[in-house]
Structure formats: structure tokens, C-alpha cells
Amino acid sequence: MSVKLDQLTSWLKDRKITEVECMISDLTGIARGKIAPTNKFLDEKGMRLPESVLLQTVTGDYVDDDIYYELLDTADIDMFCRPDQDAVYLVPWALEPTAMVIHDTFDKQGNPIELSPRNILKKVLKMYTDKGWTPIVAPEMEFYLTKRCSDPDFPLVAPVGRSGRPEVGRQSFSIDAANEFDPLFEDVYDWCEAQELDLDTLIHEDGPAQMEINFRHGDPLHLADQITVFKRTMREAALKHDVEVTFMAKPITDQPGSAMHIHQSVVDTKTGKNIFSNEDGSMSKLFMNHIGGLQKFIPELLPLFAPNVNSFRRFLPDTSAPVNVEWGEENRTVGLRVPEANPQNRRVENRLPGADANPYLVLAASLLCGYMGMVEGINPSAPVKGRGYERRNLRLPVTIEHALERMENCKEGVKYLGENFMRGYVAVKRAEHENYKRVISSWEREFLLSSV
Known part of the structure; x- marks a missing residue:
């Protein structure tokens, strides 16, 4: 166990935390992840999530298959999410003592996932x-x-x-x-x-x-x-x-x-x-x-x-x-x-x-x-x-x-x-816009329904 994880362990135990919200940000900014008992979180030293959550739209849909399988493994594999001990926060509104821990994402070789928003900011920094x-x-x-x-x-x-x-x-x-x-x-x-x-x-x-x-x-x-x-x-x-x-x-x-x-x-x-x-x-x-x-x-x-x-x-x-x-x-x-x-x-x-x-x-x-x-x-x-x-x-x-x-x-x-990030982000936003265009607005009903 690393020094940083030792610090995180002490932080959680000192505050008697019983549950941990393990989270990452998708491209939209939605918090995605898992909720784990503290003991399980510490034993596993992180979590795994499907890569596909990073190509999910705000409506919960995914990009077209052509882009999806060009950017992600066809087996829909997991990515590895490691906790950042400098990104740990209490959840004061929770009924039980709870913490949220923001994670970084990596592939199985340990390389940062290119589609991860937090990794993109780290890349620029x-x-x-x-x-x-x-x-x-x-x-x-x-x-x-x-x-x-x-x-x-x-x-x-x-x-x-x-x-x-x-x-x-x-x-x-x-x-x-x-x-x-x-x-x-x-x-x-x-x-x-x-x-x-x-x-x-x-x-x-x-x-x-x-x-x-x-x-x-x-x-x-x-x-x-x-x-x-x-x-x-x-x-x-x-x-x-x-x-x-x-x-x-x-x-x-x-x-x-x-x-x-x-x-x-x-x-x-x-x-x-x-x-x-x-x-x-x-x-x-x-x-x-x-x-x-x-x-x-x-x-x-x-x-x-x-x-x-x-x-x-x-x-x-x-x-x-x-x-x-x-x-x-x-x-x-x-x-x-x-x-x-x-x-x-x-x-x-x-x-x-x-x-x-x-x-x-x-x-x-x-x-x-x-x-x-x-x-x-x-x-x-x-x-x-x-x-x-x-x-x-x-x-x-x-x-x-x-x-x-x-x-x-x-x-x-x-x-x-990076090309993968640029293609993935544009694809997600295009998929969202296609969904938007399928919805008939109140303006159309108000002004076109009986007028055209």
C-alpha cells in the first residue's frame, strides 16, 4: 500500500467513514462511478468501470457503433480507476458518514485514458x-x-x-x-x-x-x-x-x-x-x-x-x-x-x-x-x-x-x-444533438400547429 493510500486510509478512519462514493466525470460532467463500503474500497484500492461510460451522452445513449468501436475495445473492457487522495470530500447530507473520492482513469498498461476529462486537464497542466x-x-x-x-x-x-x-x-x-x-x-x-x-x-x-x-x-x-x-x-x-x-x-x-x-x-x-x-x-x-x-x-x-x-x-x-x-x-x-x-x-x-x-x-x-x-x-x-x-x-x-x-x-x-479525445467528444455532442432534433418544441406547436 502506498504512502498516499495510507494517508487516505487514515482520513477515512479518523472520520469514521462507512461508505465511499467512487466517482469520475464523464464528458458532460455527470458524476459516474460506484458506492462501496469503506472496507471494500480500501481492500480494492480503487474500482473498475467500463470504458464506454466516457462515450455516453447526457441522455444515456451512446455514439454510433462506427465511432464507438474505433475508439474503444470491441470487448467493452474495463478501465482502472485509482483514487486521488488530494480529491477526497465529505458528503455532509448523507445519512451515514460518507465520503466522495474522485478517481483518475487508466488502461491495463497504466496509461491515462485519453477520453477522461480529468486526464485532459492534467495533460494541459x-x-x-x-x-x-x-x-x-x-x-x-x-x-x-x-x-x-x-x-x-x-x-x-x-x-x-x-x-x-x-x-x-x-x-x-x-x-x-x-x-x-x-x-x-x-x-x-x-x-x-x-x-x-x-x-x-x-x-x-x-x-x-x-x-x-x-x-x-x-x-x-x-x-x-x-x-x-x-x-x-x-x-x-x-x-x-x-x-x-x-x-x-x-x-x-x-x-x-x-x-x-x-x-x-x-x-x-x-x-x-x-x-x-x-x-x-x-x-x-x-x-x-x-x-x-x-x-x-x-x-x-x-x-x-x-x-x-x-x-x-x-x-x-x-x-x-x-x-x-x-x-x-x-x-x-x-x-x-x-x-x-x-x-x-x-x-x-x-x-x-x-x-x-x-x-x-x-x-x-x-x-x-x-x-x-x-x-x-x-x-x-x-x-x-x-x-x-x-x-x-x-x-x-x-x-x-x-x-x-x-x-x-x-x-x-x-x-x-489527441485525436481520440477530439473524435470522441465531437461524436458524443453530435449524438446528443441528433436526439434533440427529434423532439418537437412548444414553439412549433404554438405557431405552426394551426397556421401552416
């Missing part, structure tokens, strides 16, 4: 390590609280808060509006504290009962794990308080969408200095190149930032979300905002990802785009001053089909992320 760089991120997660409803044909509506009335209008940054759900968020903060999640601030966003939780800046892998845990925690707290929580990118018609803003910077691993700043405090060439890489490659890898057909509803005209990869200082109308900060804290805020993105893949993609810009010396466009919504030169693909086609043809994505 190693690129930075090899250059002597350490990336730092600070995610911001937006989401809606809604009234519970079991019928998907009914539109979502705001829940009733402590006052006994649902929220109407827009209440940006309203403390009273956020306090409507104090009992829920008291549980969230208590549970997150028990899980040692690095939460910072709670903000009421523009939409009715739309909230934002900010995370403290830190290591990208650790924060991707925390976002995965946080989303489960929010859903459990919502169930306890008889409301729903959704991280859909655009859950309510004519209301703002929900984003996962990512603040990212890079420091020199040896000195700890921010490489985005020169000695005189000005913006460095590497910072300009980082922005240039984001501008060039986000449109090529957009399905990693906007993974669902619903994601693209955030990018419709006249919404509060950015619709291009323009950049500007202290400018929230562009996709890439440079907040005012001292030289050591200089960073870029990527405002394009949706809250529905897989946290491992979206952090990997955002950091990879910036990395490619730095290693290839890509210069950005001129910064935007004033309103940037109408800028059309650097607009994004407007449909999931167009975005998947561009991603499929992105040679740099294949070079850095």
Missing part, C-alpha cells in the same frame, strides 16, 4: 509545467434557483422565498433578494466548509433568483474538482429546501443566461512572479500572446465552452452575454475582459463559457488556448473601448452544428488534446 509556468484560475459559477416542476413542457419560474412571494424584475447585487434564500445558503456554506471548498462571495445576479458563487483563485485541477463537488452540493441543498437549482446556460426565456467566468493568469514556477507583467508593471508580450491565443482558438474549440444546443442561446443578440472574442480593459461587453489589478494580479477573465460546461474540459480548453497563443506568438486585436456587443469581426459560431464542424477540423486541437 503538464504543458505549462514543462515550460516552467504555473497557471492560476478563479472560476465564477452562475445558476438559477427555480420552483420545482416535474413536467419539462412547463417553463421554469422563480421559487417562493422567505417573504412568501416569488421574485420579479431584475435584482442585480441585491442583498435582500439573496437573503430570500438564507436557509438554503446557510446549508450550502456549512456543507462547503465541511468539504473545505474555497468559496469566496455570493452574489445575486440579473435574473430572478439567479445567483453567482465565486471561488478563490488557485490550482486549476483542484478547482475543477471543487466545482464538480459544488454542483452536487447545490443540488442536494436545493432538494432539501424544496426548490430546484439549474446550471443550464439559458434556462428561462428572455432572462440572462448563466456563465462560468474564468479568471486566469500564469506565474513563473521558480520565482512566483506573474509572467503577464513586465518589470515596469506594464502588460508583457506573453500576456498579449495569451489573449491572442484565446481569440484565435476559442472559436475553434467552442463546444468545450458551450457544449449543448441550449448553450448557444446565451450568444443570441441583445443578451447580456458576450457574443465575440474581442478583448478590453474593464469591459464587460466583450468576451475577454482584463480587470483592473496590480501587476502581480494581472489576469484575463474569459466570460464566454457557460455554467453547463464540464469544469475539467472548460478549464483545460481556456488554458490551452492561452498556451497556444504564448508558444506560437499570436498577437491579439486592438482592445475595444466602449460597447463591444456589435463587433462582428471576431464573432463566435452561432449553432452547435457549426461549432462542432470547426472543432472537428481544428488541427491544433488534435495536436495538443
Whole structure:
């Protein structure tokens, strides 16, 4: 037994944990795995899962057989999942003392599974390590609280808060509006504290009962794990308080969408200095190149930032979300905002990802785009001053089909992320979209049923 597993054993025994949720993330971000008694978990030192869970769609279906058997063993073999002792969290809402342990996935030769989202993020982080760089991120997660409803044909509506009335209008940054759900968020903060999640601030966003939780800046892998845990925690707290929580990118018609803003910077691993700043405090060439890489490659890898057909509803005209990869200082109308900060804290805020993105893949993609810009010396466009919504030169693909086609043809994505991952991800998203196209929408019934 390794030293790390010894540490994990002590952690579980000290807390009298009786059950362990052994989990991995699929491409969508759904937690998949097994629940085991603690003794069995420690005896087996991990778990095995079918490789096929990494080609499963959000509807539970699989990709076409042609792709499936090109990327996976025809015998539908298992992959080996090893626990990461740095990714162990309590499950405070469980009836019995329970822990969730995030696992890494390997083939029988010990090679990392190429389709694994967590392995993809590790792969990108190693690129930075090899250059002597350490990336730092600070995610911001937006989401809606809604009234519970079991019928998907009914539109979502705001829940009733402590006052006994649902929220109407827009209440940006309203403390009273956020306090409507104090009992829920008291549980969230208590549970997150028990899980040692690095939460910072709670903000009421523009939409009715739309909230934002900010995370403290830190290591990208650790924060991707925390976002995965946080989303489960929010859903459990919502169930306890008889409301729903959704991280859909655009859950309510004519209301703002929900984003996962990512603040990212890079420091020199040896000195700890921010490489985005020169000695005189000005913006460095590497910072300009980082922005240039984001501008060039986000449109090529957009399905990693906007993974669902619903994601693209955030990018419709006249919404509060950015619709291009323009950049500007202290400018929230562009996709890439440079907040005012001292030289050591200089960073870029990527405002394009949706809250529905897989946290491992979206952090990997955002950091990879910036990395490619730095290693290839890509210069950005001129910064935007004033309103940037109408800028059309650097607009994004407007449909999931167009975005998947561009991603499929992105040679740099294949070079850095691997052909198997690129083909598998595109295939999963295409399979999901084919399922979506089979469903007749309420708009079609309302406007076409008796009119055409």
C-alpha cells in the first residue's frame, strides 16, 4: 500500500467513514462511478468501470457503433480507476458518514485514458509545467434557483422565498433578494466548509433568483474538482429546501443566461512572479500572446465552452452575454475582459463559457488556448473601448452544428488534446444533438400547429 493510500486510509478512519462514493466525470460532467463500503474500497484500492461510460451522452445513449468501436475495445473492457487522495470530500447530507473520492482513469498498461476529462486537464497542466509556468484560475459559477416542476413542457419560474412571494424584475447585487434564500445558503456554506471548498462571495445576479458563487483563485485541477463537488452540493441543498437549482446556460426565456467566468493568469514556477507583467508593471508580450491565443482558438474549440444546443442561446443578440472574442480593459461587453489589478494580479477573465460546461474540459480548453497563443506568438486585436456587443469581426459560431464542424477540423486541437479525445467528444455532442432534433418544441406547436 502506498504512502498516499495510507494517508487516505487514515482520513477515512479518523472520520469514521462507512461508505465511499467512487466517482469520475464523464464528458458532460455527470458524476459516474460506484458506492462501496469503506472496507471494500480500501481492500480494492480503487474500482473498475467500463470504458464506454466516457462515450455516453447526457441522455444515456451512446455514439454510433462506427465511432464507438474505433475508439474503444470491441470487448467493452474495463478501465482502472485509482483514487486521488488530494480529491477526497465529505458528503455532509448523507445519512451515514460518507465520503466522495474522485478517481483518475487508466488502461491495463497504466496509461491515462485519453477520453477522461480529468486526464485532459492534467495533460494541459503538464504543458505549462514543462515550460516552467504555473497557471492560476478563479472560476465564477452562475445558476438559477427555480420552483420545482416535474413536467419539462412547463417553463421554469422563480421559487417562493422567505417573504412568501416569488421574485420579479431584475435584482442585480441585491442583498435582500439573496437573503430570500438564507436557509438554503446557510446549508450550502456549512456543507462547503465541511468539504473545505474555497468559496469566496455570493452574489445575486440579473435574473430572478439567479445567483453567482465565486471561488478563490488557485490550482486549476483542484478547482475543477471543487466545482464538480459544488454542483452536487447545490443540488442536494436545493432538494432539501424544496426548490430546484439549474446550471443550464439559458434556462428561462428572455432572462440572462448563466456563465462560468474564468479568471486566469500564469506565474513563473521558480520565482512566483506573474509572467503577464513586465518589470515596469506594464502588460508583457506573453500576456498579449495569451489573449491572442484565446481569440484565435476559442472559436475553434467552442463546444468545450458551450457544449449543448441550449448553450448557444446565451450568444443570441441583445443578451447580456458576450457574443465575440474581442478583448478590453474593464469591459464587460466583450468576451475577454482584463480587470483592473496590480501587476502581480494581472489576469484575463474569459466570460464566454457557460455554467453547463464540464469544469475539467472548460478549464483545460481556456488554458490551452492561452498556451497556444504564448508558444506560437499570436498577437491579439486592438482592445475595444466602449460597447463591444456589435463587433462582428471576431464573432463566435452561432449553432452547435457549426461549432462542432470547426472543432472537428481544428488541427491544433488534435495536436495538443489527441485525436481520440477530439473524435470522441465531437461524436458524443453530435449524438446528443441528433436526439434533440427529434423532439418537437412548444414553439412549433404554438405557431405552426394551426397556421401552416
